[in-house]
Amino acid sequence: MSRKRRRPIHLHVMVSEEELAQLQERMAEAGVRNMGAFVRKMALNGYVLHVDLGPVRELVSLQRRCSNNLNQVAIQANTYGGIYPQDIALLQKDYADLWGPLSELLKKLTQVVEM
Structure with missing residues (x-):
């Protein structure tokens, strides 16, 4: 059974351990848990806005x-x-x-x- 995906193209990016740690730290600061969503948002928009409510x-x-x-x-x-x-x-x-x-x-x- 074939499932149509909204984003069918897989993008693979290599990072170092330090870069991964930095990404995870920024994700935590922004309150984001999904790495794919975070990287996509940063790549497309250049920033993620996290507002303390x-x-x-x-x-x-x-x-x-x-x-x-x-x-x-x-x-x-x-x-x-x-x-x-x-x-x-x-x-x-x-x-x-x-x-x-x-x-x-x-x-x-x-x-x-x-x-």
Whole structure:
């Protein structure tokens, strides 16, 4: 049974032990595990962009918690008929404080990815 491959041409490259170690080190830095994909990307584009999304994940997590708190306040207000205006103002402030940095980070990330 013949299987059609997307990339049917085999390319063989010889490297020294030091070069292999350097390739593996760069792959680890870029967070890439597939050597073929890494070498192909480097050969065709000249670089691999690896972005640390840790701060984004943390901000998104905080954003979700803030949204959850806001939903709980809405449930409280609808179920028991009231909520203190100060509590609503505090939640709105927390939400705005989180949205600003998240929005800025996403804008910077978009600029980096478009380069």
